Amino acid sequence: MPHPPRPGPRNLITDVPGLTVGHATDEAVRSGVTALLCPGGWVGAVDVRGGGPGIRESDVLRPENTFSRAHAIVLSGGSVFGLAAADGVVAALSAAGHGVRLAAGSPAIPIVPGAVLHDLGNGGDKAWGLEPPYRALGLAAVAAAGEAFPLGSVGAGRGAMAGVRKGGVGSASLDLGDGLVVGALAAVNPVGSVHMPDGEAFWAWPFEIDGEFGGRVPDPSARAVDPVPDDSKLAALGRFAAGANTTLAVVATTAALTTAEATRLAMMAQDGLARAIRPAHTPFDGDVVFALSSEAIGIGEGPARSLTIARLGSAAADTLARAIARGVFEAT
Numbered sequence: 001m002p003h004p005p006r007p008g009p010r011n012l013i014t015d016v017p018g019l020t021v022g023h024a025t026d027e028a029v030r031s032g033v034t035a036l037l038c039p040g041g042w043v044g045a046v047d048v049r050g051g052g053p054g055i056r057e058s059d060v061l062r063p064e065n066t067f068s069r070a071h072a073i074v075l076s077g078g079s080v081f082g083l084a085a086a087d088g089v090v091a092a093l094s095a096a097g098h099g100v101r102l103a104a105g106s107p108a109i110p111i112v113p114g115a116v117l118h119d120l121g122n123g124g125d126k127a128w129g130l131e132p133p134y135r136a137l138g139l140a141a142v143a144a145a146g147e148a149f150p151l152g153s154v155g156a157g158r159g160a161m162a163g164v165r166k167g168g169v170g171s172a173s174l175d176l177g178d179g180l181v182v183g184a185l186a187a188v189n190p191v192g193s194v195h196m197p198d199g200e201a202f203w204a205w206p207f208e209i210d211g212e213f214g215g216r217v218p219d220p221s222a223r224a225v226d227p228v229p230d231d232s233k234l235a236a237l238g239r240f241a242a243g244a245n246t247t248l249a250v251v252a253t254t255a256a257l258t259t260a261e262a263t264r265l266a267m268m269a270q271d272g273l274a275r276a277i278r279p280a281h282t283p284f285d286g287d288v289v290f291a292l293s294s295e296a297i298g299i300g301e302g303p304a305r306s307l308t309i310a311r312l313g314s315a316a317a318d319t320l321a322r323a324i325a326r327g328v329f330e331a332t
Contacts, residue, residue, distance in 0.1 A: 001301070003060075005173070005174050005175060005176050005210070005315065006171065006175055007173050007174060007209055007210070007212075008173040008175050008181055008183070008225075009173070010148065010173065011171075011209075012147075012149065012185075012251065013147070013171045013172075013173060013184055013185040013252055014034070014147040014149070014171075015173035015175070015181055015183050016181050016183045016252040016254055016292075016294055017252060017294065018021070018035045018038070018039055019036060019037070019183070019203075019212070019252055019292070019294070020145040020146050020149075020187065021034065021036050021037075021145060021149045021171075022035050022037070022140075022141040022143065022144035022146065023138040023141060023150065023155030023156055023169070024136075024138070024139075024141040024144060024155065024157075025154050026124075026133050026137060028125045029085065029120050029125055029126065029128070029133055029135075030119070030124025030125075030157040030159045031075045031076075031077035031078050031083070031119050031122075031137075031138060031156070031158055031159045031160055031274055032077055032156055032159075033053070033074065033077070033088075033137040033138050033140075033141045033153075033156055034074070034076070034077075034107075034141060034155035034156040034157070034169055034185070034187060034195075035072055035073070035074050035075075035089050035138065035141035035142055036073045036074075036075075036129065036185065036252075036261065036292075036294075037071070037072045037073075037074060037093075037147060038072060038073070038292060039143050040098075041069040041070065041099075041100070041111065042069060042071075042252075042293055042294055043067055043068065043069055043092075043257055043258070043262050043292065043295060044061045044068060044070035044073070044113065044259070044290060044291065044292055044293075045061050045063070045068065045259055045260075045262035045263040045265065045266050045290070046058045046061045046062075046266060046290050047263065047266035047267045047269075047270055047272075047288070047291075048251075048286075048287070048289070049270050049278060049280075049287045049288075049289075049312060050246060050281055050282070050285035050286050050287035050288065051282060051283035051286070052068040052164075052244070052246070052283070052284065052285065053115065053246070053280075053286035053287070053288055054080060054082075054083065054115060054116040054117075054118075054246070055115045055286075055288055056074075056083050056113060056114045056115070056229070056284055057088050057112065058113055058115075058288075059111065060115060060193045061259070061263075061290070062257070062259075062263075063258070063259040063263055066198070067100070067111065068259035069111060070111050070112065070113055070321040071091050071098050071110040071112060071275065072086075072093060072110060072112045072142075072214050073109050073112070073116075073250050073290050074083075074086045074089050074114035074138060074141075075114065075115055075116075075155070075156040075185075075189075075248045075250070076114065076115075076116045076117070076134055076137070076156050076249070077116070077117055077119040077156055077158060077159045077160070078094070078114065078116060078120070078132065079116055079117075079118045079119070079120050079121065080132050081128075081134055082116035082117075082134045083114060083116055083134075083136045083302035084132060084134040084138070085114065085116075085134040085135065085137055085138035085141070086112045086114040086138060086222040087138060087141040088134070088136060088141075088142070088325050089110070089112050089114075089138040089139070089142055090110050090112050090138075091135075091138075091139065091155040092138070092142035092143070092222055093106045093108070093110035093112070093142065094107050094110055094138050097267040098110050099111070100201075102245065109214075112285070114284045115164045115241040115243075115246075115286070115290075116246075117156065117187055117189040117245045117248055117272075117286070118142070118189070118246065118286075119158070119159030119160060119161075119189065121244075124159060131188055135205065136153075136213040136219055140187070140318070149171075150330075151168065151169055151170055151171060151326055151327060152169065152170075152327065152330030152332055153166065153167040153330075153331045154169055155169050156169060156187035156248065157170075157187045157188065157189075157327060158326075160188055161189050161207050161245075162190055162192075162194050162277075162328045163191065163193040163195075164190060164193075164196075165195070165328060165329070166331040167189045167190075167327060167328055167331060168186040168187075168327040168330055168331030168332075169186070169187050169188070169327050170185070170186050170323040170324055170325065170327025170328070170329070170330065171183070171184065171185040171186070171213065171323050172184055172319050172320075172322040172323040173319060174315050174319045175225065176288075176311070176312075177329055178208055179191075179254055179296065179297040180253070180255055180297055180308075180312070181250065181253065181254045182252070182253050182312060182315045182319050183253075184249060184253065184272070184316065184320040184322070184323040185249065185250045185323060186247055186250075186323045186324045186327055187247070187327070188247050188277075188318060188324050188327040189246050189247060190245050190246070190247045190277045190280065190282075190285055190287075191244070191245040191279075191282055191284045191285055192272075192277040192278050192280055192282065192285075193277070193278055194276055194277055194324060194325060194328045195328075196218050198218060198219060201217060201218035201277055202214075202238065202328075202329070203272045203277065203278055203321075204275055204276065204291075204321040204322060204323075204324060204325040205217060205325075207275065207318045207321050207322050208286060208303075208322065209322065210307065212322065212329075213322070213325040213328075213329035214262060214329055222320070234238035235304050238323075239263070242255065244284055245284050246283075246285050246286045246288070247277065247280070247285065247324065248275070248286075248287075248288050249269065249287075249289045249320055249323070250289070250290045250291075251265060251289065251290070251291050251292070251316040251319070252291070252292040252293070253265065253292070253294070253312055254293075254296040255292075255295075255296075255297050255299050255309075255332055256293060256295040256296070256298050257291075257299075257309070257310055258297060260291075262291040262293050264313060265291040265293075265309070265312055265316055266289045266291035267289075267313075268310075268312075268313025268314065269289050269291065269313065269316035269320050270287070270289050270317070271320065272316065272319070272321040272324065273287055275317065275318070275321040276320070276321040276322075276324035276325055277324060283308070288319070291316075301324065
């Protein structure tokens with residue numbers, strides 16, 4: 001019998017066995033990179049909902065294409081400059097022999113999709129001239145990858161803001177029983193707020209498990225108000241521009257999914273943004289959710305398979321909502 005869903009032992013996306021995560025942070029620049037490594041290449045997919053996304057190699061994960069697998073997913077600060085973080089990850093993985101080989105004697109070719117968030121206005125030293133730091137940070141993130149990793153103001157979340165508050169990297173997991181595990185990781189940098197009008201309770205509070213982001217319960221008499229946060233403060237921070245804000249996320253599962261099914265998982269997981277951020281998917285955000293399948297656990301065929309995918313998608317949305325709240329709760 002399946003047990004009631006609970007977080008995995010780490011309450012991190014790495015509760016999906018085989019997945020590792022590494023951060024690299026440049027404190028002078030106030031930015032960083034987070035890399036998720038998928039040994040052997042995992043089934044991958046992507047769903048883009050924001051109005052100003054910054055992405056790399058996303059089309060390779062489309063279900064109509066030939067090789068919809070990823071050897072890593074890279075999330076980075078730095079806006080367009082941060083896309084170079086994937087170059088460092090590609091180089092490190094290839095040097096270690098990870099990737100596909102299309103010709104005898106060729107180097108290994110890792111497939112490394114990525115996405116970036118805008119953190120260029122956070123006061124860090126961005127005078128990097130012809131040498132932005134992100135390729136080197138990508139290399140360092142691979143070297144740092146492991147099953148345990150910190151949350152908050154690290155890696156891709158170092159320079160992030162959530163509305164007018166500090167953003168960060170969050171993660172969570174859910175064990176559905178019978179070997180089915182769902183994990184989520186988010187770099188939280190939205191224009192919307194993760195907090196309710198009291199400024200303390202999270203919009204994601206109904207999904208919290210064991211006080212993982214403070215256990216704050218809203219006043220039952222509180223009502224939702226205008227969902228757009230303080231316009232004057234956001235305008236002063238330069239947040240009302242397409243792509244100036246973004247929540248980047250990855251959801252992963254042990255379930256053996258096709259690329260089309262992983263795409264559905266990513267689409268359903270996007271609901272986690274709407275549960276944790278108000279408003280979400282605005283013209284000013286570049287919201288992206290990647291999905292990964294380790295293919296460890298078969299889920300049958302026919303109607304039972306579809307029901308399991310629906311269950312996984314619902315769990316992924318809840319888990320992503322928790323990860324978003326944890327990212328802000330842990331930020332400093």
